[in-house]
Amino acid sequence: MIASRQPLPLGRASLLGLAGTLAFLGLWAAIAHSGLVQHLFLPTPIEVTRRFLTLLTTPFAGGTLTAHLVSSVQRFLSGYLLAALVGVPLGLMMGWSRLLDDIVTPVFDALRFIAPIAWVPFAALWFGTGVGGPILIIFAGAFPPCLINAYRGARYVDPRLMEAAAMLGTPGYRVVTEVMLPAALPSIVAGLRISAGLGWQSLVGAELIVASTGVGYMMVQAQGAVSTTTVMVGMIAIGLFGVAVDTTLRLIETRIRIHLGHA
Incomplete structure (x- = not known):
């Protein structure tokens, strides 16, 4: 019999996460300094950090890193x-x-x-480089988890609750909003978390092709300019925002489960 996995204390988990991050950065720096990869294609962590700080105030491809990130986030939230x-x-x-x-x-x-990326040709034909194209692609990536998890949550609602509501003559819309929705909420939030990750990934793919602003667009322009540091800065910005969104939704999911567990 396999024992259930117990969560680590917060302090220990944080230390292990920090150790893993430092090990990754050390390996990256060692390979960059070893000469195994040309410096042009693998800059050191320090050089990427300097470029990150520079792009916060110095425009590249029509805007600073902050401006490109804001543009990406606006598209992401819309879709x-x-x-x-x-x-x-x-x-x-x-x-x-x-x-x-x-x-x-x-x-x-x-x-x-x-696949969401398969919608790119249609998005380009229908919307060009306007905001509609990326929103369509984000929607294509984010929509399925939202629907599937809401559906599963609704299907696993205790039938006795539904029967009791029906016996009391509760209207259909109230059954959905007052019985089914609260019971399905943990599944819905889990779906929103998955959806956010897929939507964010879909956005970046869309911006590589059908956008004239955003982090993905900035990375394409950096590729043309052979600026590896700028490409890596874009990747880091994408990853950091993704982690922030996932962490926020994970906390919401945990709070909901705790609240329902004590309800």
Whole structure:
């Protein structure tokens, strides 16, 4: 029998995380200084850090790093919120209505296996380099987890709660909002967390092709200028924002589970 994994104390977990980060940076610096890779293509961590600080105040490809990141975040939030506003209610309704489930599922199952990047040609044709293209691609990446997790949460609601609400003559919309939604909330938040990661990754892929601002666009321009440090700065900015979003949603998910556990 395999013992369940116990969470490490916060202080110890932080120290282990710091040790892993330092080991990674040390390995990176060692390879950069060894000459195994040309310096042009693998700058040292210190050089990338200096470039990061420089780009905070010095424009590159039409804007500073902060300006490009703000542009990316605005696109991400637009597509992500649209996916959540459509996917979560639709998933709940599909879990509640067998008829709607049978109507939507075949189309959804066909579309959800299309990679978000596959929508890039259509986005370029329909929207050019405007904001609509990246939003479409973000939506394509973020929508499926929102719907699937809301649907699963709705399907696993205790049937006795649904039956009790029906016996009391509760209207359908109140069954969804007052019975099904609270019970499915942990699953919904877990889906939003997955959705955020996929949406952010989809955005960066879109900006590499169909955008004229943003971190992805900045990286493409840096590639053309053979500025490896700028490319790596863009990657670091993408990773840091992604970690911030995931950490925030993880905390929300934990709070909800604790609250429901004590309810």
